[in-house]
Amino acid sequence: MASDKKAKKNGVNPDISDIHEYRKKLKKILKPERYEHSLSVSFTCVCLAMRYGVDLHKAEVAGLLHDCAKQFSDEELIKLCKKENVELTEDILKAPQVIHSVFGAVYARKEFGIEDKDILSSIYYHTLGRPDMSLLEAIVFVSDYIEARRFKAERLPEIRMLAFTDLDRAVYEINHDTITYLEESGGYICKDSYDTYNYYKELMKNRELPI
Numbered sequence: 001m002a003s004d005k006k007a008k009k010n011g012v013n014p015d016i017s018d019i020h021e022y023r024k025k026l027k028k029i030l031k032p033e034r035y036e037h038s039l040s041v042s043f044t045c046v047c048l049a050m051r052y053g054v055d056l057h058k059a060e061v062a063g064l065l066h067d068c069a070k071q072f073s074d075e076e077l078i079k080l081c082k083k084e085n086v087e088l089t090e091d092i093l094k095a096p097q098v099i100h101s102v103f104g105a106v107y108a109r110k111e112f113g114i115e116d117k118d119i120l121s122s123i124y125y126h127t128l129g130r131p132d133m134s135l136l137e138a139i140v141f142v143s144d145y146i147e148a149r150r151f152k153a154e155r156l157p158e159i160r161m162l163a164f165t166d167l168d169r170a171v172y173e174i175n176h177d178t179i180t181y182l183e184e185s186g187g188y189i190c191k192d193s194y195d196t197y198n199y200y201k202e203l204m205k206n207r208e209l210p211i
Contacts, residue, residue, distance in 0.1 A: 014057060022064055022112055029071050037149050038067050044143035051164050054135050062122040062140050065112060069104040077103050084110075094188045098127040128192040129171065131199035138167050145174045153177060169209065172200035176211075 027035050045063030049056050072080065074096035081088050081099065084106050092099060105124040108114040122140040125133065129141050145153070146160045153159070155177060163170040175197040182189045204211045 016057070016060075019057075019060060019064065022061065025112065026064065026068065030067070031071070034067060034070055037147065038064055040147040040149045041066060041140070041143045044147045045139050048139045048143060048163060048167070049136075052135055052139065052167060054139060058116060058119055058136060059139055061114070061116075062119045062136060063143055065108045065114065065119070066104065066123050066126045066140055066144060067100065068112065068123070069100045069107040072100065072103070074099060080107075091191050095190050098190065101125070101127040128190055129175065129196035130192065131195055133171065133196075135167070138171050142167065142170050142174060146170075168200060168203055172197070172204050172211070175200060 023039070026038055030038065042060045042063035045059040046056055048054075049059035069077065069080075077096070077099040078088065078093070080086075081103050084103070086103055086106055088099065088102065092102065101124055104126075105120045108123055109120060114120060118134055118136050121134070122137045125137050126140045126144050130137070133141065142163050146156065146163055150156060155173070159170055159173050159177075162173060175193065179189055179193060179197055181187070201211055
């Protein structure tokens with residue numbers, strides 16, 4: 001009992017006042033289902049951060065704000081990117097559903113005061129990923145796919161379990177299934193998606209894992 005009291009005394013109570021403010025602001029600007037998704041992603045990010053030794057606060061913030069620019073239409077996002085001098089390649093413009101992640105990093109900095117580069121890059125790359133993602137980037141990328149409100153992906157139960165045992169493998173499997181779905185449905189696949197997929201595919205080969 002004494003040791004428990006000592007542990008509580010020596011522990012540091014985390015300051016989450018900023019997170020409360022982010023939630024309030026997000027709730028005002030996002031649709032209810034998008035807000036619930038953002039909360040669920042943030043909770044999943046925290047769980048994975050505990051598993052892989054990543055800063056919990058950064059993970060929660062990154063997950064919470066990953067879709068902070070989702071309330072804008074594609075046309076609005078393109079205009080906002082031009083206004084803020086955010087480069088949009090022809091490749092990205094062919095897949096406008098991912099522009100919110102590109103502009104989201106700018107929006108999180110300007111409207112939410114986020115300066116942490118790893119958080120901002122995690123927002124930027126959460127849709128397409130990139131080769132050799134940081135742990136936080138990979139956590140947000142994976143959490144966006146596996147969070148508890150998701151239900152459509154066929155292999156969700158398998159990938160959810162995999163995320164807590166082999167994060168790189170989870171990134172690979174998510175890319176594999178996403179690209180397969182887009183190929184079968186006739187959707188446009190960005191070069192960045194292929195680059196991410198090929199990097200993690202090679203990583204699996206080097207580890208002599210089945211692909």
